[in-house]
Amino acid sequence: MAYVRFNVKSELSLSCIVLLIYFQVSKCSEESNCSKLQIGQYICFPPEINSTTQQPVGCSRQTDGSYKAYAPCVPAPRVSCTGLSQNGTFKRPVDCKPTNGKSFETALLLSVFLGMFGIDRFYLGYPALGLLKFCTLGFMFVGQLVDIVLIATQIVGPADGSSYIIDYYGAGVMHLVVDNVTYYHPTG
Numbered sequence: 001m002a003y004v005r006f007n008v009k010s011e012l013s014l015s016c017i018v019l020l021i022y023f024q025v026s027k028c029s030e031e032s033n034c035s036k037l038q039i040g041q042y043i044c045f046p047p048e049i050n051s052t053t054q055q056p057v058g059c060s061r062q063t064d065g066s067y068k069a070y071a072p073c074v075p076a077p078r079v080s081c082t083g084l085s086q087n088g089t090f091k092r093p094v095d096c097k098p099t100n101g102k103s104f105e106t107a108l109l110l111s112v113f114l115g116m117f118g119i120d121r122f123y124l125g126y127p128a129l130g131l132l133k134f135c136t137l138g139f140m141f142v143g144q145l146v147d148i149v150l151i152a153t154q155i156v157g158p159a160d161g162s163s164y165i166i167d168y169y170g171a172g173v174m175h176l177v178v179d180n181v182t183y184y185h186p187t188g
């Protein structure tokens with residue numbers, strides 16, 4: 001009697017274990033779309049930068065009005081997902097800014113050295129203010145000083161609403177880059 005009871009018990013626990021393994025395996029092998037991976041499940045490489053615009057190549061306006069480009073990413077070790085390209089990468093959107101040929105350095109230099117003639121305002125596309133500054137010697141240099149501050153702090157930008165061209169990896173801009181070294185943190 002005791003022998004039979006033991007058998008039933010072990011069979012029950014065995015089928016339990018089999019069921020558990022089955023569910024565990026099916027859960028693990030369930031692959032999701034790469035674009036749906038959470039932070040920490042993938043590593044992205046810096047996007048390719050257009051040297052003219054100093055923005056990621058392919059920066060374009062999205063339907064929601066923001067500007068995005070795409071950076072290549074790879075799934076983290078032991079993470080698998082669908083939708084990888086042949087070289088094992090997938091693309092994720094990164095923020096970028098629209099630029100229209102107006103350089104921050106140029107604007108600031110013009111403001112400092114030629115601001116009393118309004119050249120900085122002409123450069124940025126405010127001809128009326130430029131002319132006013134030209135005729136008044138930059139409001140007797142007071143307006144020039146104000147403009148230097150406004151441009152240096154980037155409160156005043158190009159008149160068309162575009163962003164200044166500033167070196168993508170240059171001083172003044174913070175870009176957090178996560179690479180395989182940052183991500184990979186061996187324990188022990």
Ligand SMILES: *[C@@H]1O[C@H](CO)[C@@H](O)[C@H](O)[C@H]1NC(C)=O
Nearest residue numbers: 049050051052053054057058
């Ligand atoms: C860089 O941007 C400029 C201006 O938008 C464009 O004319 C040029 O084709 C771009 N270059 C590359 C390599 O994408």
Ligand SMILES: *[C@@H]1O[C@H](CO)[C@@H](O)[C@H](O)[C@H]1NC(C)=O
Nearest residue numbers: 032033034035036082083084
């Ligand atoms: C993954 O999702 C993106 C957008 O959410 C979609 O365009 C793409 O077709 C999907 N790929 C697969 C393999 O399901």
Ligand SMILES: *[C@@H]1O[C@H](CO)[C@@H](O)[C@H](O)[C@H]1NC(C)=O
Nearest residue numbers: 072085086087088089090091
């Ligand atoms: C990987 O493939 C994608 C699309 O096929 C391509 O845009 C990307 O440049 C490739 N990356 C490398 C490192 O070859």
Ligand SMILES: *[C@@H]1O[C@H](CO)[C@@H](O)[C@H](O)[C@H]1NC(C)=O
Nearest residue numbers: 179180181182183184185186
């Ligand atoms: C990170 O990538 C570089 C080259 O891209 C490689 O030399 C290095 O071994 C990688 N480091 C780790 C921890 O995978």
